[in-house]
Structures are given as structure tokens and as C-alpha cells.
Amino acid sequence: MSAQDQRSQDSRPLIHARNLSKQYGTTKALDGVGFDIEAGRIVGLIGPNGAGKTTALKAILGLTDFQGELSVLGFDPRKQRTELMEQVCFIADVAVLPRWIRVREAIEFVAGVHPRFSREKCQAFLAHTKIAPGMRVRELSKGMIVQLHLALVMAIDARLLVLDEPTLGLDILYRKSFYESLLADYFDENKTIIVTTHQVEEVEHILTDLMFVRDGKIVLAASMDEVGDRYAEVMVNPDRADAARALKPLNERQIFGKSIFLFDGIERSRLAALGELHKPSVADLFVATMKGTYA
């Protein structure tokens, strides 16, 4: 069955998870998690350290054992890893390309094992960088290694791209250009991207969906549009602060003598009466949702 057939026959979501659980010793990395991810989305999987993000990604990639039900592109990642990896790409963090390999060897290898790899695309992307075919990975800077990895991955016509902290430790120029290339040269309606990162501010404008993870559970799963509808931030003068508190805000912080309240699911008209309305940033929403995580 070709990928095309599979796509048309399979009306189920791209990723379908129910009751995912995984334990390391006594800590529950995943605690009965369930979610669906549709094709053509860019999903941000966001959570504090140790919340279970990486474990969830590893389960999707078939890199760890788990309990529960999980299908990725119709495959069981535990049993059909090799088939799955023909349509899934994965960038962990910057340090995973083997340090001994030369750029041209890496290209030859991926071209040889990956049926959906395009050498031309890869070389076209590398042409915009300072990376030369004879260089070894160990001679490249962190930023160049990520460029090389991205070039290899973007040249693969995969249906799902998984990014686990892809820009960790890079300077802002590399981080910006990483996400820009991803959006401009890679993403389209047939592709799906899942990304975890701590640099929420840098990905929030590219995400279509948001998933907050805390203590092995999903505490928020919504599209960015839904988030915009549901949550609102209001800047309130001190004299109306008590009225705002009565509406049970998720969070309150002070700035320039005013209070900023974050509300979930309160009517716009009522909030507008209190003060100036804003769309909350993902980072603010995250901080409010994760309050007390490390306490």
C-alpha cells in the first residue's frame, strides 16, 4: 500500500494516543495521556523540565516502551519502527549527528537509506550555508551542525517531523533562521510538525496548536484560535482590582502599578469593563498554568 492510498483511506488522525503511560522507577513520566494530532498542524508540546515531553516524543518515535494505545500514521511505533521512520523525521537536539562523519558521507548515507530523500534539495539548502562537503561534523559549530541536520531532514519528504529542543544552545540568529526555513521551505498542508522547546516566545507565532504537559499529564490541548478565544489578559487599575479578582483569574501580576489578570473563559464584554484587553502570550499562559510546579 503506498503512502498516498494510506492517506486517503485513513480517516483517523495522524497521531492517536489513548491512555499512554510510562514509568521510570517510581516517577510517572506519562500518566494515562490521550491526544489526537491532525495532519497539517504545527503542535507545540510545552512543559517544565521533567514533565514528560521527551518521553511522549520517544513513544511516538518508537524509542521507548510504554503502556497504552498509540498509532502514528497508522503504524504501531513499537512494532513497525522501520516502516514508520520512512515517513517520520526527527531532530533531537544539536548534539546527535555523529562527530566523525563528513558532510558528503552523511548525505550519501541518508540518500541511500531514505527512499524519500532528495539530494538536490539538500545541496540547495547547504549552498546557503558555509558548510562544505569535505567537512567533518566535529569541525562544525553548533549552529552549523543544526543547519546540516535541518538540510538533511528538509530534503526528506516526510509526513511528520518531530523536533525535540532543536535550537537548544544556539544563538538568536541561528534560532530565527531555523524556524524561518522550516516555515518557508518545508512546511505545507501535507506535513505535520511537533516541537518541544523552552523558548516559547520564538515558536508561538508559528504554532497552530498548543499542548501543555505537566507531571505526565496534558493540562491544556487547544488550537491557537481556541486559546485566543478562551484566554484573555486584562490590564486593570488598582481601584478595580478587587472586581477583577472576584472573577477568579488564573494569574495576577503587577506592572507599572497596574495589575494584569489572566482569565479563562470569561466573556469579553465583562472583561472590557475592567480595563484594557490583550491576547495573552503563550509564555504568560504557560507560567500561569504551571504555577507551583517546582514548589
Added chain:
Amino acid sequence: MNKLPLLLKREYWEHRGGFLWAPIWITGAILILTVLGIISAEVFRSNAHVQIGFSLDELRRSISAEDIAKAANGLDLVQLVFVGVASVGLFFVTFFYLLGALYDDRRDRSVLFWKSLPISDTETVASKALTAMLVMPLIVLAVATLAYVAFLVLVSVWIGAHGLNPLPAVLGSHPIGMLLRLIAIVPVTALWALPTVGWLLFWSAYVRSKPFLWAVLLPVVALIANAWLGALGAPHFGGNLHLASILGRLLFSVMPGSWAGADGISIGNEHVTFNMNDDHVVSSLDPSHIYGLLATPNLWIGVVGGLVLLFCAVQLRQRRVETSV
């Protein structure tokens, strides 16, 4: 799409230093020693104005057909020595290659890159085992053969410079026959090596750190503990000798030619008996002798044990991804 050739190539890229340069340096060292020997012989001769040791001029006068046959056999022996010395190097390279093969990439996390490609764990493990069993011995054989050819040229020029014709001895030797026989030995040596290949790859896939300690010290400690229990009169496994030979099979079977000294080979079937005939090197490497090994249980028990260990290594490779988790 058959990915195996590319996977073997990958191993070569990563370990070019051990696979190619180590045998080149080793055989190169023999060649340099040969040149040094020739130079010192010449210097001695011209300094002393007397002929010390064997005299080439003397030889020229009293050379017989028997001498030529001996010289030819000597050349065959030299060819075997080139391969043999390079094989000792090969043993160390192979041993540490296998210990690191499924461990190093987990330690530096590049396993996450390899695992992001559509390659099954069976293919990965198979490529590592085949590299150790076939690719590396064949490269060593090729390098040693080239070095031997260089040696022939060197010595022929030297002898020729003294007015002696080296051709009868060279033509009387069996460089091609030797090479074909040595190539024919490779598959048998590979089967013989399987238990060690499996054992080392197993620990390489299993450990979170220090594969050498696990793979080497564990069996040695087991052997000593067993002997100690025996000395105390406590229940223990009776045949310490058998245990030691199992241990030898697990650790040293990747040594090319280690089958020649094994117990099993001289038991039973007389074709199996392996004797190095110094007077006729080429016939002692006759395939009918070597392939007699295929009739011994020792070989096949090892093959089965090795395959079981390789199977376990594949299972472990699926589960144990990073060393830190």
C-alpha cells in the same frame, strides 16, 4: 532497496583508521625492517670487506634445484607471516570495534540520529557483525598481500643487484595459490569467530558504561569464583577446563587462525587435523584441511551460541537507546 552495502560502508567510514591504516602501518613496519636489514647487511659487507653470514656470491656458484624449492617455500612462509602479523593487529582492532559498535553511539547520543532513519535494528547489528567477520579480514588480507608484493620487489631488486636471478624462486612460490587459500579460509574463520562477535556485541548493546569490564572481567570472575567454590568443596560446575575453553571461545575466537589450536579440531575425523607443514606451507593451508573444521561440533555449537547472542543484541538495541536513561 538493499541497505546492507551502505551500512558496511558506514562502518568503514567511521573506522577507517583501524580497518585500513592499522594494517598498513603494521605491514609497512615489516617492510621498513626489511629495508633496514638489507642496508645493514650491505654496510657490514662493505665495512668488513669480508663476507659474513650467508654470502650471496657463494650462493650464486652453488645453487641447486632443491635450494630454489626451499627459497620458494620460504617466500610462501613470508607471505603467511605478513598476513599473520597483520592479523594480530586485526584481532585488537576487531575486539575493540565490536565492544564499541553498539555502545559508542549510545554514549555520544548519535544513536538518535541513526534511529531517525528507516533502518531496522537487525540490519544495524548484522552490518556490525559482518564488518567484523568478513569486511575487516578481507581488507587486512588485501593490505598484507600488497605489502608482500612490495617485499618481493624489494628483495628481488636486492638479490638482482648481486647478480643473482630471483625469478626461479619467485616463480616456484605460490603467491596466487596462497592468496586464494587464505581467502577460502575467511568464511570458516568468520563462522569460528561468531561466539566472540555475539558476546562482544551483546555487551556493547547491554551496558550503560564500561563494556570492556563487563565483557572481559565478568567471565574471568565467574571462572575464578567457580574454581574457588570447588576448592572450598561447595557446589560448583565441575569442569573448570571446559569453562576455560568456553571463555576462550567467547573472548578470543575473533583471532584469525585461533581455530588451529582448538581442541575440537584434532578429535575424530582425521581430515580435521591441522598441522602446519613448514616444508610445504601452501599445502598445509589446503581448503580440505581447513574445511574439516566444519565437521566439528565445537564450530557449530559456537555458531549457534553466537547467533543467540546476536539475537539478544538486536532485542537490546531496540530497547536500550541512550546510556543516561
